[in-house]
Amino acid sequence: MNRPAAPAAVPAGRQSTPTTLTCVFAVTRTPPPADVLTAAHGYDEGGPLRLVAAGPLWLVAQDVPAASFDAASLGERLNRPEELERCARAHHRGVAAAARPGPVVPLPMATLYLGDLNAVRAVSDREAELCALLDRLRGRTEWAVKVHAAEASASGAAGSAAEEAPAGGRAYLSRVSARRRTRSEAQERALAAAHEADRELRRYAVAATRHRPQSEQLTGRSTPQLLNAAYLVDDAGREEFAGALARLTAGRIGTGIEITASGPWIPYSFARLDQEWDGTADPEGAAPQHEGRP
Template identity: 40%
Template structure:
C-alpha cells in the first residue's frame, strides 16, 4: 500500500497513514507529534471507516532517504516509537487496525481510494480484534554446560601415541560409550525443551482467540546460559488479563522454565496483511 518513489520535489507533500478505525476520538491523539513535527494529526473519512493521518514532506520518505533511516538504528527507533504512540492512542479510544510503519500516499484522494479498496479487509480485522489485545510470550529453558573434556581420551591416530603406550583393554569401547551418552543426553534435553514449548503454547492457545509462533531468537550471553524454546504471540480478550498472569505463574511452576510475558499491546500481529 505504500507509495514511495526514487525522489519527489522537496516541497511536495504526502499523506502518512497510521491506522484505520471506525470512530476515533480526536482528543485521544491531540498533542502527539506523529512523525512530522509541526503538522497536526487528523482524521480522514474513507466511507464508513476513518483513517488517522498526517501530512508529511514526500522528500523525507523517498526510497533513498528511508533506506538510510532504516540503517540508522536510533533514527528508526524514533520513527517506530512515534508511529506506535499514535496507534496506541487511537486504539485506546476504539478498535483499531494499525498500518505498517511508513505507509503513505501522494495526496488525500489517493489515500482515500486505496483505503476504500481495502475496506472489507479492514472490517474483518476490526471484528476479529475488537475487545482483544496482543500478548507476547517468550520461554527459556536452562542450557546445561558443555561436558568437561574426556580426561583420558583414546588417541584418534595410533601413530601419534607415546612410544610403547598401549590403550587399556576396552578403552576404545568405553570412549565410544561415553560419546554416545553425551549425545543421548543432548537429544533428551532437546526433546524436553520441545515438550516445555508445546506445554506452554497449548496453555496459552486454550486461553487465546488466536496465536502465532515467531522465529526463535539466538541465545545471547546476557541470557545466562538459557536458550529460547518458544517465541509466540497471542490474541486474548481484554477481560482475561488476570487469567494470563495466573496461567503464566502456573506454567512456570509446572515446567520450571523461565516464561516472560509482555503486553497488552495493540494487536499488530492479528490484523492481517493490510
C-alpha cells in the same frame, strides 16, 4: 447507527503538497478526540497527527517531508539500528493515539501515500474487510509470550563436557556420544515443554500465532528461544489467561524452560487482513512501503 462525530476531519479529496507525503498509522471506526491527537505525535520531522475521513472509517495520518521519506532515504535510515528504533517508536505513538477510543487496524510502519486521496482509495477498496476485522478485534488485546531453554540446563550440559579430560580409545568416544545424547534429550524435553505451554495458553485465547524465534543476538540470552508467540485475549477472559500464565511461570509445566510474558498490547499480530489467525505470522512484519495497502 449515526456515524461518530470527529474533530478536525480532513476532506477525502485533500491532496498533500508535492513536498510532503501522507503517512497513515492506523484505520479505525472510532476516531480519537482532538485532545488525544494534539497530545500525541508521530515522526518528529512531520506535522501534527490528524484525521482523514474514508467512508465509515477514519485514518490517523501525518504529513511527513518527502525528502526524508522517499524510498532511498527511508531505506537508508531503516538500515541503521538507532533510526529503525526511532521510526518504530514514532509509528507506535501514532497507532497508540488511534487506539485510545477503540479497536484499530495498525498499518505497516511507514505506510506512505502521495496524498490523502490515494490513501482513502486504498482503504475504501478494502472497506468491508477492514470493518469485519475491527469487529473481531473489539474488546480484545494481545499478549506476548517467549519461552527460552533454561540457563541452568545449558550451563550444566556445557559443564559436563568439560568435567573429564579427553582420553583415547572407545571409552572417550562413548563419553562424547553420551554427552551429545544427553544434550539432545534435554533440548527435546525443553521444546516439548514449550509446546505444552503454548497448548495450555491457547485454551484461554481467542486466537494465537507463532512468530519466528529470535536470535540470541536479539534476545541477549545465551540459550535458544524455543517459542515466540502472541495470543489474542478477550478482555472478559484476561484474568483466566493471566492465571494460566502464572501457573506456567511458576514451573507447572516442568523444568528446562523459562517463560516471560508481557501485555496487554494493541493486537498488532492479529490485525493483518491476509492473515489466518491460527497460522504463522512473519515476525519482521511487512516492509515499509510507498503507496501502501492496508
